[in-house]
Amino acid sequence: MPAQSDPTDRPAGESGGRPLRAWQRAALARYLDPGRGEPADFLVTATPGAGKTTFALSLAQNLLQRRQIDRVVVVAPTDHLRTQWAEAAHRAGIELDPTMSNAVGPVRSDMRGYVTTYAQVAGRPMLHRARSTAKRSLVILDEIHHAGDGLSWGEAVLEAFGDARRRLSLTGTPFRTKADERIPFVSYVEDDSVESEGGLRSVADFTYGYRDALADGVVRPVVFAAYTGTSRWRNSAGEVVAASLTDAGTKSVEALAWKTALDPRGDWVPHVIAAMDERLEHLREHGMHDAAGLVLASDQEDARAYARIVQRVTGEKPVLILSDDPKASKKIHEFADGDQRFAVCVRMVSEGVDVPRAACLAWMTSYRTPLFFAQAVGRVVRSRARGESATVFLPAVRPLLALAAALETDRDHVIAPPASGEQLPDGDELDPLPPPEREPGGPKEYEALEAQAEFAHVLSGGRAHVGSDGAGGDLTSEDEDFLGLPGLLSPEQTATLLAQRDSEIRKRTSLPRAVDEVEDPAGQPTGAGGAPAEDATWHTAALLRKEIHGLVGQVAARRQLPHAKVYAQLRSAVPGPPSASAPVELLTRRRDHLLGQT
Numbered sequence: 001m002p003a004q005s006d007p008t009d010r011p012a013g014e015s016g017g018r019p020l021r022a023w024q025r026a027a028l029a030r031y032l033d034p035g036r037g038e039p040a041d042f043l044v045t046a047t048p049g050a051g052k053t054t055f056a057l058s059l060a061q062n063l064l065q066r067r068q069i070d071r072v073v074v075v076a077p078t079d080h081l082r083t084q085w086a087e088a089a090h091r092a093g094i095e096l097d098p099t100m101s102n103a104v105g106p107v108r109s110d111m112r113g114y115v116t117t118y119a120q121v122a123g124r125p126m127l128h129r130a131r132s133t134a135k136r137s138l139v140i141l142d143e144i145h146h147a148g149d150g151l152s153w154g155e156a157v158l159e160a161f162g163d164a165r166r167r168l169s170l171t172g173t174p175f176r177t178k179a180d181e182r183i184p185f186v187s188y189v190e191d192d193s194v195e196s197e198g199g200l201r202s203v204a205d206f207t208y209g210y211r212d213a214l215a216d217g218v219v220r221p222v223v224f225a226a227y228t229g230t231s232r233w234r235n236s237a238g239e240v241v242a243a244s245l246t247d248a249g250t251k252s253v254e255a256l257a258w259k260t261a262l263d264p265r266g267d268w269v270p271h272v273i274a275a276m277d278e279r280l281e282h283l284r285e286h287g288m289h290d291a292a293g294l295v296l297a298s299d300q301e302d303a304r305a306y307a308r309i310v311q312r313v314t315g316e317k318p319v320l321i322l323s324d325d326p327k328a329s330k331k332i333h334e335f336a337d338g339d340q341r342f343a344v345c346v347r348m349v350s351e352g353v354d355v356p357r358a359a360c361l362a363w364m365t366s367y368r369t370p371l372f373f374a375q376a377v378g379r380v381v382r383s384r385a386r387g388e389s390a391t392v393f394l395p396a397v398r399p400l401l402a403l404a405a406a407l408e409t410d411r412d413h414v415i416a417p418p419a420s421g422e423q424l425p426d427g428d429e430l431d432p433l434p435p436p437e438r439e440p441g442g443p444k445e446y447e448a449l450e451a452q453a454e455f456a457h458v459l460s461g462g463r464a465h466v467g468s469d470g471a472g473g474d475l476t477s478e479d480e481d482f483l484g485l486p487g488l489l490s491p492e493q494t495a496t497l498l499a500q501r502d503s504e505i506r507k508r509t510s511l512p513r514a515v516d517e518v519e520d521p522a523g524q525p526t527g528a529g530g531a532p533a534e535d536a537t538w539h540t541a542a543l544l545r546k547e548i549h550g551l552v553g554q555v556a557a558r559r560q561l562p563h564a565k566v567y568a569q570l571r572s573a574v575p576g577p578p579s580a581s582a583p584v585e586l587l588t589r590r591r592d593h594l595l596g597q598t
Contacts, residue, residue, distance in 0.1 A: 048378020072113035231260035263304035271453035289563035315542030318342035
């Protein structure tokens with residue numbers, strides 16, 4: 001039998017031998033405060049990316065060391081997170097089994113506990129009750145908002161763990177319950193504020209908000225780059241309607257303009273993908289050599305179409321992560337540890353999944369609830385080093401701009417769910433855009449025609465900054481190199497830079513292409529007649545940038561230099577603008593220069 005790790009071998013209050021952050025030490029001290037007695041329940045609200053997992057495992061390690069518990073049970077939202085929790089626990093010296101099914105009875109004797117999901121608990125709550133009461137247990141409820149007791153999951157969680165010795169609840173996003181519901185093991189008070197409309201406010205035992213985390217350098221500052229544009233569609237009466245995302249008028253028109261913009265057959269999506277590609281290129285050239293971008297789609301059909309667009313615009317095939325793919329978890333792990341620039345997904349990376357190198361997010365989805373928005377943005381704010389920043393590219397529509405403006409506000413109250421929305425098995429109401437009205441027997445109720453993209457503004461600190469040729473002062477190529485790095489460019493200058501580049505991006509992505517363009521088995525775009533698509537200039541430039549990045553990596557490894565240093569030497573040897581805006585001829589000379597050094 002393998003030897004069981006002994007948590008007493010590690011310093012109390014530290015996970016895996018790593019020092020805790022200040023907020024984690026403060027939360028641990030509050031939990032262990034003798035004046036509180038032995039808390040049966042403890043709720044921690046901490047912004048996504050702050051390190052809730054590390055805190056929870058440090059507490060478990062401490063309680064094991066003090067002989068106050070004998071078992072640890074973790075309840076996570078998804079199967080992928082089961083593995084992630086088990087791996088983190090192993091690094092902390094706590095062996096948890098992430099493979100136990102409901103068909104297995106007792107916990108293995110060589111394990112301190114196990115990791116399960118809310119769905120599994122709902123399947124056999126009495127089994128989990130027996131496991132958690134057989135020994136003195138700490139039950140860690142990850143993303144506790146999944147356990148609203150008006151749903152079957154909440155009732156099962158209460159039945160399974162109501163008699164457990166201790167319960168630690170974690171969340172990084174607002175709760176979503178109805179006024180007459182309660183999340184198990186959470187305390188509430190009446191909320192008389194105007195926003196709550198007489199609802200309830202949850203009471204956390206410890207709160208660590210985005211602003212606190214930003215000040216501590218725990219998370220990256222976020223810049224929201226909003227893109228507007230004109231959408232055109234044909235309604236059920238056969239009329240062609242055109243509307244701007246920014247000034248659509250009514251909510252119904254705005255919804256249809258938004259839906260049309262997200263149509264993969266238009267120009268809005270390729271334009272924004274190209275803008276994010278340039279942002280990633282700058283990050284990779286200047287200190288964050290493995291920077292990656294996430295593209296969020298509304299459904300699997302759109303995700304596949306967006307993946308083809310990413311490949312066409314950037315010259316690099318993205319990682320496609322779909323929930324029904326049995327290799328989805330493996331793909332997430334490989335992407336997190338790899339060097340690929342883009343991943344396209346629907347929901348697999350919206351909550352809890354750790355991809356620290358992801359620094360850009362493209363919001364190509366109709367979801368607009370505070371819960372999903374906070375979770376998704378949380379995937380790109382995890383900080384690894386001072387100076388890193390995150391950029392979120394999104395449609396300039398009122399629902400998303402309001403969520404972006406409110407992100408920096410600490411929120412610890414229950415948000416009433418929308419009046420209508422799609423109820424999924426895991427309890428998340430994603431609130432998709434409303435479908436257009438159907439007319440039985442009539443013409444097609446809606447047909448997307450085209451959508452153009454145009455940079456609107458940068459949203460920073462809750463304010464919109466509109467760029468222009470004269471705003472924010474003159475911008476040099478050196479300014480461009482530091483786009484978005486905190487303290488080096490103001491929001492006004494960042495907006496100016498994005499606006500100046502917008503016309504070049506439009507040229508890059510608005511090339512003529514066949515309407516029925518598809519991918520052949522070799523992965524190359526073909527026209528309606530089946531002939532390979534012409535190798536456009538932007539495609540050649542994308543391939544050259546990719547080749548240059550690989551060669552820089554080889555030179556950096558051989559000379560033991562940072563990537564940024566090699567890029568600086570390359571710019572000195574072959575002068576000109578940064579790679580993202582360099583012409584093919586200049587990129588070719590830089591590629592040849594690097595080849596001479598390898």
